[in-house]
Amino acid sequence: MTPEPLAEPVIDTHVLLREGDKLLFSQRGGPYGYGRWHMPSGKLDRGEALRAGAARELLEETGVTVDPEHLRMVHVVHHRQSAEIERIGFFFEATRWSGDPVNREPEKCLGLEWFSVHELPEDIIEYPEKGLLAYLEAATADAAPLTEHGWA
Secondary structure, eight states, rough: OOOOOOOOOOEEEEEEETTEEEEEEEEOOSSSSOOOOEOOEOOOOTTOHHHHHHHHHHHHHHHBEEEEEOOOOEEEEEEEOOOOOEEEEEEEEEOOOOOOOOSTTTTEEEEEEEETTTSSOOOOOHHHHHHHHHHHTTTTSOOOEEEEEEEO
C-alpha cells in the first residue's frame, strides 16, 4: 500500500494593521480577486520565520515597518483553494509600527484604504475574510483559533 503524499500547503501571512477601530485594506489589482479587498498579505519564503515574513510582506506592500516581535497572531485559516492547492494563512495584528502606508506595489494593488471594523468593505475575498471575521469575533466571544475554509 502506497502512503498518501504529504500536504504541501502554501503558507500565507496576513497583517491586520489596526489603528483604533480602523483596519488597513488593499484593493487587488492582479488577476486573482481583481477589485476586491483584503489585508496586506503574502507568501512565506522558505526558511523564513512567520512573523518575519509577515513584517516583510507588510513593508513590501505598504512601506510600513513593524517589529516582528510586535505582531500578535490572532487566527489561522486552513484554506482549500482547489483540489490541488491548500493554503494555511496566519493572521497577525499590528498596533505598533512606523511609517505611513503607501501603495508600493501598484502593479498588484489598486490602492490602500482604512475601514472601520464597524463598516467593512462589502467585497472582501472570502479566504482572508474568514480570518478577519474570526479575529473580530474573538474580541467579543470565546472563538476558536482555527477556521477550515473550502473543505466541505
